[in-house]
Amino acid sequence: MSLPFPDDFAFGVATSAYQIEGAVDVDGRCPSVWDHFCTVPGAVRDGHDGSIACDHYGRLAEDVDLIAGLGVDAYRFSTAWPRIVTAPGHIEERGLAFYDRLVDALLERGVAPWLTLFHWDLPLWLHHRGGWLDRSIADHFAEYTEAVVGRLGDRVKHWITFNEPQCVFGLGHVRGVHAPGLRLDMATVSRAIHHGLLAHGRAVSVIRDRVPDAKVGWAPVAFVDYPVRPEARGVAAAATFRLPQGDEWPFNNTWFTDPVGLGQYPEGADPNLWRGLPAGWERDLETIGAPLDLWGLNIYRGRPVDVGPDGELVLVSRVPGHGETLMGWSVDPECLYWGPRFFCERYGKPVAITENGLASMDWVHHDGTIPDLGRVDYLVRHLHALRRAIADGAEVLGYFQWSLMDNFEWELGYAKRFGLVHVDFETLERTPKESYARYAALCHSRGATLPEDVAPLR
Numbered sequence: 477m478s479l480p481f482p483d484d485f486a487f488g489v490a491t492s493a494y495q496i497e498g499a500v501d502v503d504g505r506c507p508s509v510w511d512h513f514c515t516v517p518g519a520v521r522d523g524h525d526g527s528i529a530c531d532h533y534g535r536l537a538e539d540v541d542l543i544a545g546l547g548v549d550a551y552r553f554s555t556a557w558p559r560i561v562t563a564p565g566h567i568e569e570r571g572l573a574f575y576d577r578l579v580d581a582l583l584e585r586g587v588a589p590w591l592t593l594f595h596w597d598l599p600l601w602l603h604h605r606g607g608w609l610d611r612s613i614a615d616h617f618a619e620y621t622e623a624v625v626g627r628l629g630d631r632v633k634h635w636i637t638f639n640e641p642q643c644v645f646g647l648g649h650v651r652g653v654h655a656p657g658l659r660l661d662m663a664t665v666s667r668a669i670h671h672g673l674l675a676h677g678r679a680v681s682v683i684r685d686r687v688p689d690a691k692v693g694w695a696p697v698a699f700v701d702y703p704v705r706p707e708a709r710g711v712a713a714a715a716t717f718r719l720p721q722g723d724e725w726p727f728n729n730t731w732f733t734d735p736v737g738l739g740q741y742p743e744g745a746d747p748n749l750w751r752g753l754p755a756g757w758e759r760d761l762e763t764i765g766a767p768l769d770l771w772g773l774n775i776y777r778g779r780p781v782d783v784g785p786d787g788e789l790v791l792v793s794r795v796p797g798h799g800e801t802l803m804g805w806s807v808d809p810e811c812l813y814w815g816p817r818f819f820c821e822r823y824g825k826p827v828a829i830t831e832n833g834l835a836s837m838d839w840v841h842h843d844g845t846i847p848d849l850g851r852v853d854y855l856v857r858h859l860h861a862l863r864r865a866i867a868d869g870a871e872v873l874g875y876f877q878w879s880l881m882d883n884f885e886w887e888l889g890y891a892k893r894f895g896l897v898h899v900d901f902e903t904l905e906r907t908p909k910e911s912y913a914r915y916a917a918l919c920h921s922r923g924a925t926l927p928e929d930v931a932p933l934r
């Protein structure tokens with residue numbers, strides 16, 4: 477018999493503001509760090525930018541129809557800070573009005589809005605005041621949150637503060653390949669991260685004050701090391717929550733997630749990270765660690781691990797030709813089984829898969845169809861693994877496919893297509909792919925169309 481998803485499990489789909497909205501100089505919006513970064517020669521593939529993107533700003537009704545047509549329970553989107561706080565102390569009514577219309581349109585179609593406050597588009601004027609390096613950013617984030625919550629809190633009940641802090645700081649402040657394009661030392665970035673976490677905590681408290689029935693969470697990347705045999709479960713969990721290491725140091729869980737989930741930074745981490753923390757950081761931990769209602773997990777891939785004869789961690793090599801997406805990311809459905817379990821266990825909160833999906837080679841075929849069967853298989857395998865995690869005790873509130881439609885994939889411009897809906901970036905025509913119909917069937921049946929068993933990935 478097919479295992480069911482819980483009745484209140486949310487099937488969803490996700491996007492973010494800068495990646496789809498376009499209309500960057502409309503209705504008083506101010507420039508963001510991404511608008512600026514896109515003007516730097518060589519920063520973004522083929523010189524692309526988000527100035528038009530999918531023109532979601534101008535095609536709201538059409539896009540809400542596409543969302544509703546999927547039969548999803550929830551839509552995760554982000555509000556654009558630069559549309560709302562366009563200058564110091566100035567709240568832009570026209571920016572808020574756009575999200576007001578979006579929320580109403582979703583609710584009219586029976587789709588619950590899951591709102592993300594920060595998905596990377598920092599107002600440029602704030603960056604010029606020090607951005608994440610300056611403690612005042614937490615006050616600014618609280619002010620922005622006040623504005624959004626004040627306007628939408630009567631209807632939006634699911635709030636996500638911050639999307640993927642590891643990318644904001646790792647790609648944007650260490651490697652310089654994302655806006656704002658900085659390459660800073662570890663101690664300096666540690667300060668910025670602390671301010672980011674503080675901003676998250678301040679937003680949580682604003683939401684709690686204004687929306688007592690809100691479900692509040694955040695959406696870090698979840699780096700998942702999964703065991704290839706049951707005996708390796710312990711080393712896999714330990715490796716998942718390993719300390720930041722080497723050149724890859726920003727791409728870890730614990731330096732970001734322990735302060736939020738446990739109210740403390742992890743012992744034993746690199747001294748430069750501790751040294752960089754701003755004076756008085758201990759006093760911020762209560763705010764940063766304020767209890768959440770849900771833990772978002774953005775999971776795209778994982779790392780298979782095993783345990784060696786002396787109990788040590790062994791990284792397992794994949795067989796030659798193992799499945800890989802167009803991003804070069806390996807296909808590891810087991811990460812949607814183990815990731816939710818490990819995070820539920822460590823932080824004691826229900827989780828939601830706030831992002832999962834892939835870029836694949838999608839174009840409109842000669843007969844007008846877009847048979848993106850790799851995406852269909854990826855979806856089936858990952859939801860299958862997630863359903864097993866739920867059956868084995870993980871408390872999972874929902875699953876959000878990344879993404880509703882092809883969009884601006886940051887430094888890669890429009891080269892990588894993640895959507896269930898194809899977008900022609902010249903005409904902006906939307907064409908649902910095969911995966912759109914298949915995901916819709918899954919949502920409408922609440923997962924009943926998932927096969928009982930899936931053959932191993934080969």
Ligand code: IFM
Pocket residue numbers: 492495640774831878885894
């Ligand atoms: O497109 C991004 C998204 O903005 C954040 N998470 C990963 C996605 C795919 O790279």
